[in-house]
Amino acid sequence: MNRNLKKELKSSFQAPPPTDRERFLKQLRYPKITYREFLLAQLPYIRKRIWIASAFIVFLGWMIAFRLSAFQYLSGNGLKIWSISSVLPFLAVMTITEVYRSCAYKMAELEASCRFCLHQIITARISILGAVNFIVLILLLIFINQISAYSLLQTILYTIMPYLCVCAVCLWLLNRIHGSDGIYACAAAAGFVSVASILCESLVTVLYTDLYLNSWLTLFAICLVMIGFQLHKFAKKLEEKQWDLSLTW
Amino acid sequence: MGLELDLVTKQYGSKTVCDRISITFQKGIYGLLGANGAGKTTLIRMMCGVLAPTSGTISFNKIDVSHEDYRDALGYLPQDFGYYPEFSALNFLLYIAALKGLPKPQAEEKAWELLEQVSLDKDARKRIKTFSGGMKQRLGIAQSMLNNPQILILDEPTAGLDPKERIRFRNMISRLGADRIVLLSTHIVSDIEHIAGTILVMKDGSLIHQGTRDEIISSIDGKVWECTLSQSDSVGICKKYPVINIRQESGGTVLLRLISEEKPCAEAVNTQATLEDLYLYYFSEVSEQ
Numbered sequence: 001m002n003r004n005l006k007k008e009l010k011s012s013f014q015a016p017p018p019t020d021r022e023r024f025l026k027q028l029r030y031p032k033i034t035y036r037e038f039l040l041a042q043l044p045y046i047r048k049r050i051w052i053a054s055a056f057i058v059f060l061g062w063m064i065a066f067r068l069s070a071f072q073y074l075s076g077n078g079l080k081i082w083s084i085s086s087v088l089p090f091l092a093v094m095t096i097t098e099v100y101r102s103c104a105y106k107m108a109e110l111e112a113s114c115r116f117c118l119h120q121i122i123t124a125r126i127s128i129l130g131a132v133n134f135i136v137l138i139l140l141l142i143f144i145n146q147i148s149a150y151s152l153l154q155t156i157l158y159t160i161m162p163y164l165c166v167c168a169v170c171l172w173l174l175n176r177i178h179g180s181d182g183i184y185a186c187a188a189a190a191g192f193v194s195v196a197s198i199l200c201e202s203l204v205t206v207l208y209t210d211l212y213l214n215s216w217l218t219l220f221a222i223c224l225v226m227i228g229f230q231l232h233k234f235a236k237k238l239e240e241k242q243w244d245l246s247l248t249w
Numbered sequence: 250m251g252l253e254l255d256l257v258t259k260q261y262g263s264k265t266v267c268d269r270i271s272i273t274f275q276k277g278i279y280g281l282l283g284a285n286g287a288g289k290t291t292l293i294r295m296m297c298g299v300l301a302p303t304s305g306t307i308s309f310n311k312i313d314v315s316h317e318d319y320r321d322a323l324g325y326l327p328q329d330f331g332y333y334p335e336f337s338a339l340n341f342l343l344y345i346a347a348l349k350g351l352p353k354p355q356a357e358e359k360a361w362e363l364l365e366q367v368s369l370d371k372d373a374r375k376r377i378k379t380f381s382g383g384m385k386q387r388l389g390i391a392q393s394m395l396n397n398p399q400i401l402i403l404d405e406p407t408a409g410l411d412p413k414e415r416i417r418f419r420n421m422i423s424r425l426g427a428d429r430i431v432l433l434s435t436h437i438v439s440d441i442e443h444i445a446g447t448i449l450v451m452k453d454g455s456l457i458h459q460g461t462r463d464e465i466i467s468s469i470d471g472k473v474w475e476c477t478l479s480q481s482d483s484v485g486i487c488k489k490y491p492v493i494n495i496r497q498e499s500g501g502t503v504l505l506r507l508i509s510e511e512k513p514c515a516e517a518v519n520t521q522a523t524l525e526d527l528y529l530y531y532f533s534e535v536s537e538q
Contacts, residue, residue: 032321032350041347047335106331113297113325114348115317115396121348 038116042124050094050129054136057091060084065143078208079201081144081158086197088163091136093190095129096170097183104180119238137163150208157216158208162197164223166190171230175237250310251275252296252400252430257305259291259454266291268454269305274400278426280441281434282524283451284532289434290328292451293404296432297325309400321350324398326389328405332377338364338388339373342395349396356395363391366421382409390418394425401431407440419444438525448524452531466522469508473526476517477504486513493529 033041061084099122102108112118137160148155170186177185200207252274259267267288283289294300296307298314307314309322332341339360346356364370367387377385386409393401403422407415423444425431433441441448448465450458458465473493478486483495483503490513494506506520507513508530 031352033347033352037352038347038350041353045333045344045347101333105333106329107333109294109299109327110325110330110345110392111348112299113320113323113327114345115321115350116348117298117317117320 032115035116035120038120039124039127042121042128046125046128047098050098050132053091053094054132057087058136058139060087061140061143065147078150078158078204080147081150081155081208082197082201082204084140084144085159085162086194088137088140088160089166089190089193089197091133092163092166093170093186095133096167096174097186098129099125100174100182103174103178104183106179119235122234122238154208154213154216157213157220161216161219161223162193164220164227166193168223168226168230169193171227171234175230175233252309253307254296255306255308257292257295257302257307259288259295259300260303266454267295267302270456271305272449272456272459274430274432276426276428276430277446278422278431278433278441278444280445280448281432281451282436282438282441282448282528283434284436287451287532288454289451290404291454293325293402293432293434296400297323297402299325299327321396322399324393324396324401326393326403326406328408330389332385334376334378336377337374338369338377338380341377341388342392345392346395351395359395359397360391363394366394367391383411383414386410387414387418390421399429401425401429402434403432404434405436406433407435407437415440436528438528442524450527450531457531462524466524466527469522469527469530471519472508472510472530473506473520473522474509474513474517475504475506475520476514477502478514478516479503482514489513491529493526 064080064084097104102111102118102121108118111121116124141156141159144155144159145152150158166186166189169189173185173189174182176182206212254270254272257267257270258265270292281289281292291300295302296314298320301315309319312319312322333344336344342360342363343353343356346360347353351359361370361373364373367390369384369387369391372380372384377388380388386406390403390406393403406422407418410418419440422431422433426444426446433445435441442462446461447459448462449456450465458468476486477498479502483505486492486505486507487495490507490509492505492507494504496504498504506526508526509517512519
């Protein structure tokens, strides 16, 4: 229609007042967000402590690697790797408990009934936190590799082994212990691994030798298999909707 | 069309919690009545896609319960829902709105509208952990309405509500039931007596009755009795029959209301049955346990 004609009509005839407008708007079904938008919408719901801890660990890694004056007592580069790796179990435990928090806080049932169901929510959290942890680990490895006298493989193994151990143990625990008890068990496991790592300080020079490289590789493989197995088990539980039989009738 | 359950069964080992339940829900309010342990929550969880049935199918307008579009049409208030400790009421609603796929501007608008409806708008930014049981329950009801669901399932929604809130809740449900399926599970008879168009009675995992209030009550017509007895005589009657009500009368006598297939004593007079009488008739053994 001609724009002028439209304008004339508008000025000559007043539109009738809307009837039932409110009801119409309430009934209107808006287009829903896509999974990618949902994934981004989940970002603000990741607890701040994860971002703070991740930033702190990266900062600590940088300090240990390059600010020798503050960490003079860590004279050997083996001790530097050891000190950074001892902190990583706490990042692991925070990540794992963040992924599982639906079950710990009794939100799982409600989340399972939503459009983006529990399975998709957990996947979203794993994707976001996995990416964050990956960036943290990569940055730490870059820092450590600058000062490390070890090969890249050894540096990777020595740095992330406590992290992987805690991931494997926490996943195993959370597949067995429900609710907030599972989170306490994970915290205890992380504390244990971290303390064990600290107690091994005097053994660092021995353990970080080529002699034990095969043992490190074996442990690394065991942890990876265990993490994969436990994640698969958890995913299967979600698919079969057996995530909390204790709630049933 | 509508919400169809076809031979839905749930078993845990040898125990059958829901046994071949078949029913079709159309628009309106349905009350699911049953004692604790009757299988109501298990049935509801299967209808919400939270638990998978051992056998049978659940679908809404031919969309299977496992499908995203089914969940898109669903609003659910679980019996015992939690919340993340850092959440305020508004945050909680926005979080659930995101899970329900609402775009942020619409989610905020809807969240505020619902907070106002359940009278929590002034407490919107307070943490949920500071809320009373009734406030949490109202918040739960609000979250279930975020996506303007075509199926609204509420499991024990009035738990923790005071009488005033309970009446307000009933009125709210009455309004909502006009253009959607509302299923209200409870063991509190008064919650559904006046608002549910259809009442479903569940016992030992099976639906033993379904119909309007009057249809259901007719199954115990002629079985409800009232009698005025002395204190000593009333003791024997109370032991023998399920007693609904005992009222002390003047002159040391007692007015008993009880359920019995046959006339319990010479003084007994047959009286009009209520839904509460029916509940006691079917669930007196369970209640005593």
